[in-house]
Amino acid sequence: MKLTLKVWRQKSGDHKGYFETHNVVAEEHMSFLEMMDVLNQQMIEEKKTPVAFEHDCREGICGSCNMVIDGRPHGPQTGTTTCQLHMRTFKDGDVIVIEPWRSAAFPVIKDLVVDRSSFDRIIQAGGYISVNTGQAQDANAIPIEKDVALDAFDAATCIGCGACVAACPNSSAMLFTSAKVAHLNSLPQGELEASRRVQAMVHQMDAEGFGKCSNTGACEAECPKEISIDNIALMNRQYIASMVGSDTAV
Amino acid sequence: MKLESKEPKGELAEKWTNYRSTLDLVAPNNKRRIEVIVVGTGLAGASAAATLGELGYNVKCFTFHDSPRRAHSIAAQGGINAAKNYQNDGDSVYRLFYDTIKGGDYRSRESNVHRLAEASRNIIDQAVAQGVPFAREYGGLLANRSFGGVQVSRTFYARGQTGQQLLLGAYQSLSRQISLGNVTMYNRHEMLDLVKIDGKARGIIARNLLTGELERHAAHCVVLGTGGYGNVFYLSTNAMGSNVTAAWRAVHRGALMANPCYTQIHPTCIPQSGDYQSKLTLMSESLRNDGRVWVPKNLEDAKAIREGRKTALDIPEQDRDYYLERRYPAFGNLVPRDVASRAAKIECDKGHGVVKTGKAVYLDFAAAFERYGESEALSKGLKNASKEKIIELGRGVIKAKYGNLFQMYEKITGEDPYIMPMKIYPAVHYTMGGLWVDYNLETNVPGLFALGEANFSDHGANRLGASALMQGLADGYFVIPYTIGQFLSNEIRTPKIDPNDPAFAEAEKAVDERLSKMVNIKGNQSVESFHRRLGKIMWEYCGMARNAEGLKKARKMIRELRDEFWSDVFIPGSTDEFNPELEKAARVADFLELGEVFAVDALQREESCGGHFREEYQTPEGEALRRDDEFAYVSAWEWKGFNEDPVLHKEELEFENVELKTRSYK
Ligand SMILES: Cc1cc2nc3c(=O)[nH]c(=O)nc-3n(C[C@H](O)[C@H](O)[C@H](O)COP(=O)(O)OP(=O)(O)OC[C@H]3O[C@@H](n4cnc5c(N)ncnc54)[C@H](O)[C@@H]3O)c2cc1C
């Protein structure tokens, strides 16, 4: 299949970006990133600078890949990361527009590569259970209802890609943050620190410059792991509850 | 050089407990003054950095990824073993130990493996306490499944995302230590050299990948948890960025590379579909719990399938050859990986393969749909459920167990595995070889430690499924925090290491010159094209079956390719900027050296064992022929330079507790 790509190029955060047009010939069994490999190989052969993009596992789990394809984070298919998208989704002759995540909290590093370290700092603020190595009791000493465990699991499958932020008109990181809050706060192991956790993580999220949530639902729609927006409601409830009797000024 | 394993003496079952209680300790006030560098944030590195931070050491942790959470460990699917015996099916620490030694084809160190089996239990406790959402039964207790090469159910899992959940557990513990100031995290920093002062590992040269700047980082010791080198084959199930550079740079500084030829070729991966392919995708071994492997009995049927005239569904039961069940009745579809992979290759070589390239066999879930469907129907009180209803119920059960794997398969192949059996073929997956380490996980370079897939220690010539996660976490959470004290207790009077020491300047200069040289070649071929060609050589001559002639040829070809690389590679851009092509180039250059030592090792080992199959050494039935009298040792290779022969050092393996037998899964 013959494709025309309009790819975002930006030398660094300090430079202005622009779209560059390229033609590539792809096969329908290729993954989207393999199609990008073809483009880059072509550019290298022409002694040009290839398009920088982030990727690693190429199987939808590391959360590295991050392309906005035709205006949609991770492209047209629901529940799919960029690396899992295959060219059979496209047609011969298609024009495909490829951009990086766009959010003030995710500054562009080069071309399609952005800085998502703000997510790490949100986790560092409280996205953990405070247990040192060696302090644990026998694993089966805390039975957990299967459904509770399953819900926690669903929330825990977030891959930290940031598509939720890229999809949100306000660049809110609520879906990402709430997924971790829901994962840990709904388990008995995480309950003790639940209030402190939700407060600390929400504060960090705000400090990083992510926007407010206005319930558009765009995050859920574009999330490759189909993380539920219910987690946001849960986090909001817990956040409000945590302020009652809290000594943290908010 | 005499390789001392430093295994403690005494009863196998008590060695670790006794050793641990006599190990030298570092007092809390001293720990704060001691700096430790941990490179890598996979299961091994993240668990080590977090735990060392908790203990009070001053930790600096490095990853080339943009976040510690993206390490390759995140992709592990099927599960993690532990000798908990929660299923009451006769499991024990000894049995896990025994299975691992046997699975490794008697090429690992007894005492290391026993320690691993002991620690396995603590890992599950620790992970659950961190909030890792393992699968559970309705009663709320933890669920288990079986993996290849064993007859008990000891594998803990979190759907098909066990690695993700365990890594996030470790990442979260690491994040907590970062927030407490005990660990300083350096993302997007790649270690490009090891710095030694007076023979001891005292720091690294890291390249800040965003700016290209070379940085000197000093510490009292260095811990590598930098993963495996499966990508020397270009196509593998490893993440694209996985590489050997950290370990290989250590080898250039005198560390020994042990058993590089022991590579695991995983039997169940999605077959290659074209030349553009960048990586291969694993379908977790756990699928062999419920999937049955087969090929058409008749060559004409196989041909018709390859040509698209028939599908799997057209082949009646009596014309299918469930060759694993036939050849290995005791273990059936759950034979170890090396055995299953070779069997698939044999069937395909005979012409029974079921895709265009001839390189795939079926993994079929039809029987499982029916079995589970029937039991679901019973438990739901549906007495006269139709066959369709039963299959539908059965699909539901399989979906709950492996949903994400089935989905992944469909996304990649465009085929629905709930209807058509999966097509699978072996692919490079894991490297048992790695940096040589003693019982303390210390390399022959004092103060340099290696953990996880980066070391060679526990899996011998073949790793059993679900034991890499176990080993990475055992090393990081439960071994290194103790054994590092053996080295550091003698360093409490050593002042802060000075990054202005001439050794740092020398190493930094060497790295700078090497990168500049590469960038300035300005040849005509891309880095990727060299990597692909190397991979082809490796797969052809050092893959599932090897022979002396092929290995000699491979060595020669690799050397030639390396020369070509150093004269004709084209790397766009410069060294002082964010330059992913340069990163790749430096890694491929190291693979081009490792590949040669790999071939030399495979040639030198004149026997077949585990993942190393030499065609000259097989039984009349085509099984691996081990030669214990001559080869029951670890091969540790010393690098002597570009055009020199690497030098072999041997560590004889002593088996006091298990009897060396021919592995049989019949
Ligand atoms: C698809 C797949 C599925 C698997 N499933 C299972 C399973 O179900 N059960 C099981 O037990 N095992 C499984 N394995 C194997 C297992 O995942 C790995 O062996 C294990 O995760 C390796 O962990 P590690 O910590 O040693 O290294 P890695 O996870 O590879 O981490 C390496 C780290 O080192 C860093 N690094 C490397 N080099 C440098 C450098 N030069 N400078 C700075 N940082 C560096 C990287 O950034 C990364 O953080 C699977 C493997 C694959 C490929």
Ligand code: SF4
């Ligand atoms: S919530 Fe979804 S979109 Fe957001 S980071 Fe997690 S996986 Fe990505």
Ligand code: FES
């Ligand atoms: S590359 Fe890992 S999720 Fe896409």
